[in-house]
Amino acid sequence: MKKHIFIIDDDPISIIILKKNLELIAISEEIVTFSNGKDAFNHLEKEYLKNEQYVIFLDINMPEMNGWEFLNKVEHLITSQNTSIYLLTSSINKADMEKAKQFLLIEKYLSKPICKEVLIEIKEKNKL
Amino acid sequence: MIVDEKKYNIIVIEDNLGDFFLLEEYLSEKIKLPTIKHFERFNDFKDSNESLNDCDIIFLDLSLPDKSGTELVEDVLKISNNIPVVVLTGYSDFSFALKAIALGASDYLLKDEINSAMLYKSLVYNIERFKNIIKIKESEQLYNDLFQLSPQPIFVIDATTLQILDVNQACEKLYEFKKEELLNQSIKTIFKDEETIFDNHQTIITQTHQKKNKEKIISEVKYNKIIHNDKEAIIIVSNDITKSIEHLNEIESQNTKLKDIAWIQSHIVRAPLTNILGLIKLINETDSVNDEELLNHLNQSVKELENSINEIVNKTHTM
Numbered sequence: 001m002k003k004h005i006f007i008i009d010d011d012p013i014s015i016i017i018l019k020k021n022l023e024l025i026a027i028s029e030e031i032v033t034f035s036n037g038k039d040a041f042n043h044l045e046k047e048y049l050k051n052e053q054y055v056i057f058l059d060i061n062m063p064e065m066n067g068w069e070f071l072n073k074v075e076h077l078i079t080s081q082n083t084s085i086y087l088l089t090s091s092i093n094k095a096d097m098e099k100a101k102q103f104l105l106i107e108k109y110l111s112k113p114i115c116k117e118v119l120i121e122i123k124e125k126n127k128l
Numbered sequence: 129m130i131v132d133e134k135k136y137n138i139i140v141i142e143d144n145l146g147d148f149f150l151l152e153e154y155l156s157e158k159i160k161l162p163t164i165k166h167f168e169r170f171n172d173f174k175d176s177n178e179s180l181n182d183c184d185i186i187f188l189d190l191s192l193p194d195k196s197g198t199e200l201v202e203d204v205l206k207i208s209n210n211i212p213v214v215v216l217t218g219y220s221d222f223s224f225a226l227k228a229i230a231l232g233a234s235d236y237l238l239k240d241e242i243n244s245a246m247l248y249k250s251l252v253y254n255i256e257r258f259k260n261i262i263k264i265k266e267s268e269q270l271y272n273d274l275f276q277l278s279p280q281p282i283f284v285i286d287a288t289t290l291q292i293l294d295v296n297q298a299c300e301k302l303y304e305f306k307k308e309e310l311l312n313q314s315i316k317t318i319f320k321d322e323e324t325i326f327d328n329h330q331t332i333i334t335q336t337h338q339k340k341n342k343e344k345i346i347s348e349v350k351y352n353k354i355i356h357n358d359k360e361a362i363i364i365v366s367n368d369i370t371k372s373i374e375h376l377n378e379i380e381s382q383n384t385k386l387k388d389i390a391w392i393q394s395h396i397v398r399a400p401l402t403n404i405l406g407l408i409k410l411i412n413e414t415d416s417v418n419d420e421e422l423l424n425h426l427n428q429s430v431k432e433l434e435n436s437i438n439e440i441v442n443k444t445h446t447m
Contacts, residue, residue: 093395112402
């Protein structure tokens with residue numbers, strides 16, 4: 001089964017940090033990045049396949065389409081059967097954490113900075 | 129013969145001495161020890177410093193040398209506030225005797241018909257009846273005070289025409305209208321909401337009201353149906369909640385600001401900070417202190433952090 005890793009984040013430095021960390025734990029899958037929810041949604045709308053697996057790191061605060069809006073739109077398109085979304089945000093705001101609970105698609109709420117141990121867990125869980 | 133042993137304080141205002149002695153005799157026949165004060169003229173009665181508090185009843189001749197007729201009855205009634213006044217008259221003044229009753233006298237006696245039994249009956253009857261009248265007056269006053277002096281503004285309006293029938297002092301104070309300016313006006317002079325329906329289903333409603341100076345207030349209104357002068361009416365109690373609403377709005381707007389600040393801290397300030405932490409971790413773990421790319425990112429993130437802090441400080445200044 002083909003596996004996709006997406007990073008949806010408008011902050012280039014944040015993307016670099018995540019990518020380097022993924023390299024460190026020897027993830028070999030190709031990583032595709034999007035700078036906002038809209039680009040990622042458009043891509044998924046065209047390319048999403050039910051028999052392939054998706055691991056998505058999603059930021060909340062982004063221009064064009066933020067993380068929440070992306071989740072609302074993508075809910076009708078993808079299922080958690082083959083997709084794990086990790087909300088990766090600088091926010092430690094309770095309101096954001098509560099809101100995240102409303103989305104079944106979200107596998108886990110992660111506060112930046114991301115640490116290697118958490119990524120290893122994700123790697124094992126998704127058999128990357 | 130039964131003689132009443134109770135103490136009676138009786139005032140007789142009568143200029144005809146013959147009539148007075150007769151009256152005195154009749155009274156003494158039925159009452160053991162009547163205390164009778166006699167005045168021949170109205171002014172004597174008026175100027176006497178006698179306290180009227182102990183007095184039980186006044187017998188008043190309708191024609192005195194210094195005053196008579198309507199004027200006399202009115203003036204005596206004014207002085208003898210809470211004492212029954214029984215007027216004495218001859219046949220010739222019979223029609224006026226009825227007028228005296230209309231003016232507020234308790235009873236009339238035709239002099240030519242007076243005997244001890246009749247006089248005694250009139251005395252006892254009028255004293256007792258007057259006690260009840262006073263009780264009714266007091267209870268009327270109490271209800272009137274409950275309405276007039278209630279600290280809560282109250283309207284009484286006609287149920288069909290919505291015309292204002294009565295308002296209390298608190299109402300005049302809150303809306304800054306005088307009572308006369310409001311009577312017979314529609315309640316819509318004050319209640320400015322499009323639909324002002326008073327049905328049975330909803331008894332508390334929040335409305336916009338307008339004061340005389342056009343200032344708008346928010347009021348919580350409670351009402352009930354009553355009968356007022358035989359007509360269906362509605363009694364409305366108004367509770368000015370403008371201030372509490374304003375306080376609530378102020379608190380809500382401050383809450384919104386606080387939530388905004390929490391959001392800014394989490395997303396704008398923490399974003400470069402988490403990058404810094406992430407980069408330092410990477411540098412440590414990969415032992416790449418000399419990695420120029422990472423160091424540049426670190427530098428950039430520190431600058432971003434400084435900028436966003438400055439921005440927040442500026443924003444809080446404008447709050």
